[in-house]
Amino acid sequence: MARIVEGIEHAVLEQAAEWFALLRSEGLAAQEHARWQAWLEARPQHRLAWQRVEAISRQFEGLAQPQVARQALQAQGLPRRQALKLLSLLGASSALLLAGRALPWQQWQASQRTAVGEVREARLADGSRLWLNTDSAVELFFSAGERRLALYRGELLIEALADSRPLLIDTARGRLCATAGRFGVHERERGTQVAAYAGSIELLSPVVRIAAGQQRLLGSQASAPQALDSARQAWTRGVLLADDMRLGDFIAELGRYQQGYLGCDPRVAELRLVGAFPLAERERIFGALEASLPVRVVRRLPWWISVEPREAAAT
Known part of the structure; x- marks a missing residue:
């Protein structure tokens, strides 16, 4: 059975990547370009795969641009120091525009964020410990009467200490509530995965309880509770x-x-x-x-x- 990735066969994605690499090479013959065009038009899947490869490549095209931009600015007669300063300002403003386009404002303004590949630990105001997995965004709302986190993207694990205030975690599927314990929450395409490593936690509306040692996927309907995979928290290390x-x-x-x-x-x-x-x-x-x-x-x-x-x- 063919493996499907985002609606595209894996083999077709690999073909698209090979064509992309070939078309980027120097001295490409006209007949090769014609063969690529024929491949592209042969199936709708081919065009989808090509668009996917192009979309990923655009994430990396900017890496070589600073050198090109620096040379262009210096060609206009600007001193190197002034050119670098202008380049940094342009880079910062374009990065903000791109971030604003790609992410909801809550995500890129969140006080706790990680980049792709980054794992971070933080100590919260009440002494609890918070870990963020790769490409995650969390906002903290701690006050005398409130102890709340909002998970905007990615995955967190929290080791919450006992407190007179309940621990609240806002997710795409609703608000979770607990007192003390160790909990993992992961926003996935199919829903919000919740794991209770120690202590119990529940979704407030509709009420769904996740007991200690269980994990559940909260989607359009909550899945049946499953035994917890304790190895799932190894990413914190x-x-x-x-x-x-x-x-x-x-x-x-x-x-x-x-x-x-x-x-x-x-x-x-x-x-x-x-x-x-x-x-x-x-x-x-x-x-x-x-x-x-x-x-x-x-x-x-x-x-x-x-x-x-x-x-x-x-x-």
């Missing part, structure tokens, strides 16, 4: 734990911690994986995968990486 984990699931989770595209060929997605992997050392993880499984890590572009069968890597 900068570790991704795999205990007989599907390689496809492992790669999907690892992809949250890096910019660009990280995919898994469906031919190897069912391989099982065991180990503790340091999230800050991506190349070390890729080396471990190649050493322990019959796979190769293929880089079609610096920001487009795929885990494939070892024998297919050279094709």
Whole structure:
């Protein structure tokens, strides 16, 4: 069965990435460009895949622009120091415009935020501990009468101390309420995943209780409670734990911690994986995968990486 990624077959995405790399190379023959055009028009999936590759590439196009802009400003006769100052102002203003376009204002103004690949710990005003996972945004509302967090994006884990004020967590699916304990909340495409590592927590409306040792997905309807996977909180220590984990699931989770595209060929997605992997050392993880499984890590572009069968890597 073909693996579907955002409505696009995995194999078609890989073809699009290969064409993108080829078209960026120097000295491309006209016949190659015609072949690409024919491929693009052959199926609607091809055009969708091409748009996906282009969208990801635009995230990285700005990396080379400062040098080009600096040369252009200096060509106008501006001193180097003045050119750099103007460049930094232009960069800051454009970054704010892009951020404002891409994110709701609550997310990019949140007092607690992490970038892609970043994990952060903070001590709250009441002594509780808060961890933010990759690409997350949380606002804090602490006062004499209130102890509340709003999770705008991503994932948090909180170790809440007992207090006369209840702990409230606002999510996309409603407000959670607890007293003391250790809780994880993750905003996902399918809903809000809530895990109770210690203590119980409940969604206030409609009332859904998550008991200690349970996790539930709060979507259009709450899922049945499931036994808690305690390894899920290992990210707070900068570790991704795999205990007989599907390689496809492992790669999907690892992809949250890096910019660009990280995919898994469906031919190897069912391989099982065991180990503790340091999230800050991506190349070390890729080396471990190649050493322990019959796979190769293929880089079609610096920001487009795929885990494939070892024998297919050279094709």
